[in-house]
Amino acid sequence: MTDATLTTRKPFLGESQRNGLIAGGVLALFIAALVVATQTGTITRNDWTYKIFVDPFVSMVDMPDLLVQTVWEGFVAGVLYSLIALGFVLIFKASGVFNFAQGIMVVFAALSLVGFYEFLTLTLGMPAGFVAAIVAMAGAIGIMFVLAVAVERIVLRPLVNQPDIIMLMATVGLTYFLIGFGEYIFGGSPKVMITSQLGLPTGSTMLDFAGGRVNIQHLDLAAAIIAAVMIAVLGFFFQYTRIGRALRAVADSHKAALSVGISLNQIWVIVWFTAGIVALLTGIMWGARSDVSFALEIIALKALPVLIVGGFTSIPGAIVGGLIIGVGEKIGEFYWGPLLGGGIESWLAYIIALMFLMFRPQGLFGDKIIERI
Template sequence: MLYDIFIDPFVQMYEMPDFFLQVLWEGFVAGILYALIALGFVLIFKASGVFNFAQGIMVVFAGLTLVGLNENGVPAYLALALTIAAMGILAYGVERVVMRPLVNQPDIILLMATIGLTYFLIGFGEFVFGGEPKQMITEELGLPTGSTAIEFGERGLVILQHIDIAAAVIAVLMVAALGIFFNKTRIGRALRAVADDHQAALSVGISLNQIWAIVWFAAGLVALATGIMWGARSDVSFALEIVAFKALPVLILGGFTSIPGAIVGGLIIGFGEKIGELYWGGLVGGGIESWLAYIIALIFLLFRPQGLFGERIIERV
């Protein structure tokens, strides 16, 4: 038993390095997409200090809107533009209807509001688009399909799906763009000021309502990109909301306010899930991918609750 746990998996990695590289690639792509989902949570939390429970369903809603418009005869790129506009309208509505009336309310009230928003979007999405899984319009959007096989050694082969490469590139570009937005633009600096202290930001003339609308719109764009990439790899359905909650352990690992933390946390979870499932999964009957991320997060909570890049807050009483 000890051999199966501590030695055999590493022997397999050594004997079949091509398969191990394939596992690492799959873990990398999954981790980048988890990080992209987590970025949506980070954006909202940085601006308001509220965990946006609705981010997962926003991923589904954005994907369903895009596919639904195309199914009704709207050309793909026009459907993409209209979906971006729809996420803007959603952001404005959330700021006006949900956030503005609850300014200065306890965080738990705002969390409950985002839970209510989640179920509203689920009901509205099912009413408009139905509950059946839909196929992402990958080719219509110009995203690559097919795969490339790379020889490794004499008999080894690593297969890279083109859509996975595109997903990784788009995710990296979005992360870089958000980093520049936060650190180099006036709105980004205002957003960081709001995150640090709402009252101080208001006292120097920063519009809290405007910042919240902008950050919800940015989170909507991240949700749209995530919905397209995840939908292209499988399909667009309400089951994607469950995948989106893998961002929870990512946030715990990286820290709720850290963009670099979201990336590192996503990669840890992505690599951990794939390696754990394929090399240790048989020892526990499989299914490690569904729960390993939460075990890793639990361990971090015990020893470093603020995450790898989170700020340690000390309150004196």
């Protein structure tokens, strides 16, 4: 604490609190004005102000079942965004590398799982089913390990200490390599994920809710549960194991970690391997909802706004950010999309992230950015 902070009197409210109060007040006034205007008939149903500011909320209240359905879909999409973002965060924390290839690693892992399974059942003649699926899963995990070692040896080690943009471009190069390699080996056509063979549920349940029905896919439920378990396991791994402690040390400071005898190269392999496993699980869930194909590449970029919202270095941030983006995007598309001609899902996430940037550049849970000369 410096002298200046000791001598100045603490203001009644912090700056952010004051800003929050002002923003809240303005918002409340705005809502009150809208309500009055609608009640007195100043704004009618055909005005654009009504369509933008009043109509969506009216329909939200009138049809709560649709709202719940939309939020649920957003939640499920958000879980998947979070999982991709989680892979980014793991690698960024441990090596300071912004791993652009995470999205492609998801596709690559899913493709190698399906490819292994087909190889086992069709070429080797193993009976199709749970056993073959588990063996294929082990094979896919093995591939992710080989990938992690290869990336560390071939890409990261020679490039250590290069500026951020060079590392970023190297992972973009890796992305392209994996796309070409994956399409060369597995073919460009979309594949079907082996959902039922892995023992994942496939049906759906209709819930009666507030006069309507809400459709919940069992698979989405399973995805949410698996994601929660995985995050708990990762949290435990980071907090209580020896390797986890080493990972946190590396995240804090490369130099200090090196000086107490932590091998950076080993840590990087571990972290890329962990990200690979996260990618595999993400790939399974994503593949079960749609086909496994490289079209996922565009969706994987959605992890970037998630990171902006949640912060680049925080695992809870990745989760919360993913849910905010997922739910916000689906609600925006469903209630405001038709006004703009639809399809706004493709860029809404980025605009939400931009708004967060304006007010909290470090994200919800990120470390505060301090700049020095």
